[in-house]
Amino acid sequence: MTKPIRSLTTLLMSVLRPFWRGVLLSMLLGVLTVASSIGLMMTSAWLISKCALQPSIADLGVSIVAVRFFGISRAGFRYLERLVSHNTTFRVLAKLRVDFYRAIEPLAPARLSKFQTGDLLGRVVADVGSLQEIYLRAIAPPVVALVTAVAVIVLFAAFNWLTAFTMLVFLLITGIALPLYAERQSQSVGRALIDNRAKLNTALIDNIQGIADILAYGLEDERTTSLETLSDTTAVLQQRLTLVESVSTGALAVLVNGAALAVLVSALPYVDGIFLAMLTLGTFAAFEAVMPLTDAARHGIVSVNAAQRLIDVTHATPVVVDPAHPADPPTTFDLVISGLTFQYASPSVPVFDQLDFTVPQGEHIAILGSSGSGKSTLVNLLARFWEYSAGSIRIGGVELNMLPQTTARGLIAVLSQQTYLFNTSILDNIRIAQPTASDAAVIAAAEKAQLAEFVAQQPDGYDTLVGENGATLSGGERRRIALARVLLTNAPIVVLDEPTAYLDTTTERAILTTMFDVLAERTLILLTHRRTLLERVEHVYRVEQHRLTKIR
Known part of the structure; x- marks a missing residue:
């Protein structure tokens, strides 16, 4: 019998553990994708700056090959990363649905009597579906961002410590402060959205199953009005989440451009001119790893609330359990x-x-x-x-x-x-x-x-x-x-x-x-x-x- 799932950590570990190779591979491919992007931008910037000095073609041979390599590898790594991550995600979701069913099956009917059919259906379909955001947008991006950020800071420090410090400040603001803002703004809205979706799912299932009685008693208008109210509330909550996303996206654009300008200014007195464009464009590319963290926080809240709804069902122990030492089946049947x-x-x-x-x-x-x-x-x-x-x-x-x-x-x-x-x-x-x-x-x-x-x-x-x-x-x-x-x-x-x-x-x-x-x-x-x-x-x-x- 499946053990009750009592925490989000237990839930995630139970479904991700069988696919740890796919999880690690997708993270590695994510890091390589961003690294290729940074390499492409920085090498291209250096190549263009170097060409302005009209060197011999022999001096540009390695950089030309590097540009080609990074350009091709970036597309290849991105394709492989999407392939592996989505394949892993779909396998995780399939396992999660099966595990959820196995967890609730022993609870029926005693422990499940307090839940409506539509509510349970919403949990096993919509809430489980929401958990794909935890892996794709809440687990993998922070790991990729951390590895990339450390590598970029070390790389920039090789040119100048002030430039590296400037980059670190903007990475912290973009990777921590902005996601925290998005999380705080999304927390109550995300919880309300999940709860309202559950009510809408329950109402829809109840109305579909009871359509004959609804028509017989002339309750069409009343039920339609109720569904429209729930649907409108869901739309309003979704708009509030979209507003948080819009504000975060705007702030992100300002921070990325500000970081590029600040890196350029901090590097001017200390860095050879041929490397200035290289650092500036490298800054833009480096933020490719940090930008998803705002979405990670916003979607993570919705996913955590969905996971909690699953845990609310599966944490219960069955009313009826098999005996530790079962008796032999009877041969007579009085x-x-x-x-x-x-x-x-x-x-x-x-x-x-x-x-x-x-x-x-x-x-x-x-x-x-x-x-x-x-x-x-x-x-x-x-x-x-x-x-x-x-x-x-x-x-x-x-x-x-x-x-x-x-x-x-x-x-x-x-x-x-x-x-x-x-x-x-x-x-x-x-x-x-x-x-x-x-x-x-x-x-x-x-x-x-x-x-x-x-x-x-x-x-x-x-x-x-x-x-x-x-x-x-x-x-x-x-x-x-x-x-x-x-x-x-x-x-x-x-x-x-x-x-x-x-x-x-x-x-x-x-x-x-x-x-x-x-x-x-x-x-x-x-x-x-x-x-x-x-x-x-x-x-x-x-x-x-x-x-x-x-x-x-």
């Missing part, structure tokens, strides 16, 4: 619940208090209860989505929380009222329940769920795409695909929450006949209110006053 106590963090009233309940292997029972009575909570406890605080749940004499989660969930197949369908084929949506199942087995499960006639009407048959969350299907069709998933599994215990919801009478009757035949040898727990189902089970229980009461 379900025995004794003294079960469970309550959510809020409200503090327990859902179950000393609940006792036994279902012998192969028995079919039904559980009744009003909304909020705890039926779904019982299913979540059996599926190991939540951890019970006291008591015992045993299958075949083995404590449920002493089994690995995958093993425990392999013993119990659950059909909930909210089943997600992926935007893939009908065949693959059913196969999710048993990834190793053959096409024939999947089709057989679909036929048992009364899907054969519907599939036969589709142009692509079982290869028909169902759309996001089954958007192209009716409620009954989605329900039958979910039921086919359960029928495909070999789980000895099956829990069905209103299995015939959204089905017409004819289809319901056919499915019930098939379902009870297929599940005749398995333990079946029905959560339902339909009398047609109650008549087919051996015993009926009701959830009331935090316990199960047998009523038949």
Whole structure:
């Protein structure tokens, strides 16, 4: 299991460590690019100044070759630097998305229940995408700038210490003072921008998923106004960041030109005239390494805020964890619940208090209860989505929380009222329940769920795409695909929450006949209110006053 990510440093180290060669190579290529640029400008300036003295061509041979070398190498190094850095960045982003998913998967559903779907989607897409700025604009540029600045100061000191000191002052102002200004101005705006983007993403996803209800209740104008407000706020915040960028860019231009003039003035009394142009143009080239630092500070703030939103999710520890010393899987499947106590963090009233309940292997029972009575909570406890605080749940004499989660969930197949369908084929949506199942087995499960006639009407048959969350299907069709998933599994215990919801009478009757035949040898727990189902089970229980009461 992936360890929780608790700090930005941990986050960066975990994703950059596998690609350290690419990171170092891109930084080296960045330094070589700037060095080639400085070499090109300084050599060209010296060559032009020397030509004014009309020397022999032999005296210019080395400098001419150097100009050609630096000109070609600068383009080559820049191309390689962009190639390596972007390749590394995309690999880092891919790993980060996978790591983020692996980190949040054990948190579902207990720890993720406080987050909205759109918010989580925004974090895994937009916030992770923002982190590319950390490497491209916040990590590599300072390293390149530091190495280049040290080399330039040493080079200028070889001509005159005052010139080197002048250059140092302007490099410090441009590389430290100006980025600090940009960071301070961008800090609150960057945080607000990330938060507002998250709200906008959440609102968009909620509106898309609930478009039918919005249209049915005539809420189009209200939702449109809300989206426009969020969009306008995002645009205003982006404009404020752009203003900081504009001010920084203007100040940068003034500083670069001022540095060139100051270097020229400081060098006049001490440096041979043939080297004056060389130092002046070298100053312009040297600032190529320092200029990105202002952007690094501005984009770094946005990226750090995005990273913090990821850390806010991943720092949590899962509610349910695998045991350190797991028990062997059971060979019999009697379900025995004794003294079960469970309550959510809020409200503090327990859902179950000393609940006792036994279902012998192969028995079919039904559980009744009003909304909020705890039926779904019982299913979540059996599926190991939540951890019970006291008591015992045993299958075949083995404590449920002493089994690995995958093993425990392999013993119990659950059909909930909210089943997600992926935007893939009908065949693959059913196969999710048993990834190793053959096409024939999947089709057989679909036929048992009364899907054969519907599939036969589709142009692509079982290869028909169902759309996001089954958007192209009716409620009954989605329900039958979910039921086919359960029928495909070999789980000895099956829990069905209103299995015939959204089905017409004819289809319901056919499915019930098939379902009870297929599940005749398995333990079946029905959560339902339909009398047609109650008549087919051996015993009926009701959830009331935090316990199960047998009523038949």
